[in-house]
Amino acid sequence: MLEEVKKSLESSPIVKKGDYNYFVNPISDGVPAMDPKMLRELSLAVHKHADLDVDKIVAVEAMGIHLATALSLATDIPFVVIRKRQYGLEGEQEVYQKTGYGSSNLYINDLHPGEKILIIDDVVSTGGTFIALLKTLQDMDLEIKSAVAVIEKGEGKKIVEKETGIELLSIIKLDVIDGKVVIEKTIED
Ligand SMILES: O=P(O)(O)OC[C@H]1O[C@H](OP(=O)(O)OP(=O)(O)O)[C@H](O)[C@@H]1O
Numbered sequence: 001m002l003e004e005v006k007k008s009l010e011s012s013p014i015v016k017k018g019d020y021n022y023f024v025n026p027i028s029d030g031v032p033a034m035d036p037k038m039l040r041e042l043s044l045a046v047h048k049h050a051d052l053d054v055d056k057i058v059a060v061e062a063m064g065i066h067l068a069t070a071l072s073l074a075t076d077i078p079f080v081v082i083r084k085r086q087y088g089l090e091g092e093q094e095v096y097q098k099t100g101y102g103s104s105n106l107y108i109n110d111l112h113p114g115e116k117i118l119i120i121d122d123v124v125s126t127g128g129t130f131i132a133l134l135k136t137l138q139d140m141d142l143e144i145k146s147a148v149a150v151i152e153k154g155e156g157k158k159i160v161e162k163e164t165g166i167e168l169l170s171i172i173k174l175d176v177i178d179g180k181v182v183i184e185k186t187i188e189d
């Protein structure tokens, strides 16, 4: 398990976004092309380790969408996307997201008090995105049964857990050291 994922991550190019060391990978960027074997490995790992007793899978645009789609097809659980686009629908919630290299607004629709959810995104790094989203979802009285960041970069997971009290499930922990992705552990280790 996770052999394709590890191989691909270890060969990711690093690009600079200001001072931020950004790895480029099919999971987090859709570039280069995603081998379906890899997507299957990730989906299986989430399937095995997350609490799937949920009403909805919640994807964070953009790079949570393919992960949520794969999981939805494997489980028959519907998914909804937290978008970067505002619709102005009744009940829409706006969330300000700040990452290590940028910021934007996110818009939550079609999530209702009491619903059980699994939220999934590709990466947790500074924790800015997950902290803002989880706090808002808690305020909306959603039952967050699983919060999944497929890739944990640096100390992001710990920061999110400390700030929100919600445990984050990650499949692979890595860091960028001397211009290279170094895998520190996987959920299968
Ligand atoms: O822990 P953080 O520092 O907040 O970083 C994690 C976020 O950064 C990326 O989002 P980005 O806004 O680049 O969007 P994308 O999914 O459209 O690439 C990633 O998809 C996470 O949502």
Ligand code: HPA
Pocket (backbone or CB within 6 Å): 021, 022, 023, 024, 025, 028, 029, 099, 123, 124, 125, 153
């Ligand atoms: O280094 C990164 N690479 C890809 N996506 C990301 N999202 C946060 N950090 C990163």
